[in-house]
Amino acid sequence: AQSVSQHNHHVILSEAASLELGCNYSYGGTVNLFWYVQYPGQHLQLLLKYFSGDPLVKGIKGFEAEFIKSKFSFNLRKPSVQWSDTAEYFCAVSRGSQGNLIFGKGTKLSVKP
Amino acid sequence: DTGVSQNPRHKITKRGQNVTFRCDPISEHNRLYWYRQTLGQGPEFLTYFQNEAQLEKSRLLSDRFSAERPKGSFSTLEIQRTEQGDSAMYLCASTHSGGTDTQYFGPGTRLTVL
Numbered sequence: 209a210q211s212v213s214q215h216n217h218h219v220i221l222s223e224a225a226s227l228e229l230g231c232n233y234s235y236g237g238t239v240n241l242f243w244y245v246q247y248p249g250q251h252l253q254l255l256l257k258y259f260s261g262d263p264l265v266k267g268i269k270g271f272e273a274e275f276i277k278s279k280f281s282f283n284l285r286k287p288s289v290q291w292s293d294t295a296e297y298f299c300a301v302s303r304g305s306q307g308n309l310i311f312g313k314g315t316k317l318s319v320k321p
Numbered sequence: 322d323t324g325v326s327q328n329p330r331h332k333i334t335k336r337g338q339n340v341t342f343r344c345d346p347i348s349e350h351n352r353l354y355w356y357r358q359t360l361g362q363g364p365e366f367l368t369y370f371q372n373e374a375q376l377e378k379s380r381l382l383s384d385r386f387s388a389e390r391p392k393g394s395f396s397t398l399e400i401q402r403t404e405q406g407d408s409a410m411y412l413c414a415s416t417h418s419g420g421t422d423t424q425y426f427g428p429g430t431r432l433t434v435l
Contacts, residue, residue, distance in 0.1 A: 212363075240421050252364070252412070252426040259421040298363050306377060307416065308354060309424060311363030 212301050214312035221289050222320050229284040229315050231299030241282040242300040242309065243273055252298070258282065269293070291321045323347060325427035327413050333433045334403055341399045342430045346415030353396050354424060355388055356412040357381065364412050370396060403434045 215230035233239060243255040256267025263275040273284045282299060296316050300309040326345045334340050346353050351372055356364035367386070368378045372393035382388075385403075390396040400407055410431050414424040 244426075251428045252414075254423045254425075257421070257423065300363070302421075305418075306369070307352060307418070307422065307424070308366040308369055308377065309356075309364070309414075310366065313361065314363050 212299055212310050212312040214297075214299050214315050216315045217313070218316045218318070220318045220320065223291055224288050225319075227284070227286040227289045227293070227317070229297055229299075229317070231282045231284065231312060232280050233282070233299075233301045233310075234280065235301060235303060237303065240302045241273075241275060242302070243267065243271070243282075243284050244298045244300060244311075245295050246298070246314075247295045255284070255297070289317070289319050291319045293317060294319045325413055325415050325425050327411075327427040327430050329430060330428060331431050331433075333435065335435050336405060337402055339399065339401045340403055340432065341397055342411055342432075344396045344398070344413030344415075344427060346395070346413070347425055350415035350417055350425075351393070352416045352418055352422075353390055354414045354416075355396070355398055356414065358410040358412055358429070359408075367398075400432075403432075405434045408432055408434045 213232045240259040242257045244252045245255045246252050255271050256265050258265045258275045266272045271286050296314045298314045299312040328343045354369040355367040358364040367382050370390040385401045388398045410429040412429045413427045416422040416424045
């Protein structure tokens with residue numbers, strides 16, 4: 209079945225540690241890729257997105273993601289996390305012009321001060 | 322606040338009752354999406370509208386579910402004869418158009434069916 213997989217359910221890091229969250233998808237053809245974040249008590253908001261061009265995408269708050277087509281991956285990275293990055297992170301894919309997002313199950317990130 | 326709004330924020334109902342949720346998108350956004358999110362899962366697509374036309378419905382949207390977007394502005398999602406399995410967060414998102422455009426999400430309506 210077509211899906212989006214996020215490898216880690218819960219990641220715990222100390223402040224200043226580097227972060228990489230994995231995301232793989234199983235769709236062929238052209239896809240649009242997104243990372244959304246949900247801070248505690250807040251609604252989903254976009255971190256970054258990729259649809260064409262440079263496969264290394266920079267988003268808000270120092271996050272970046274790299275699209276590797278051969279690996280069907282779109283991993284999220286941040287060189288140095290902060291306590292305020294504690295949140296749940298969702299990878300999502302859309303195809304074509306319909307735009308409906310297919311989400312992974314999410315990864316909870318806890319950053320210890 | 323000019324973001325997506327949803328009402329009510331919480332709804333508790335008894336099994337078998339009907340419930341209706343409302344979503345007000347960002348003004349001038351043509352597309353409106355409904356998603357459902359259960360505990361430990363990412364949001365799952367239910368349906369979407371381009372203006373007032375409902376263009377796609379997920380197989381998750383059983384015949385007890387109906388959505389409307391009269392006049393292409395706000396949208397309602399109705400669940401008839403609620404079941405305990407309907408308990409979830411119902412999310413609405415809007416965007417100018419599909420594909421690569423960012424979807425802006427509302428805060429959601431949390432439904433609890435007793």
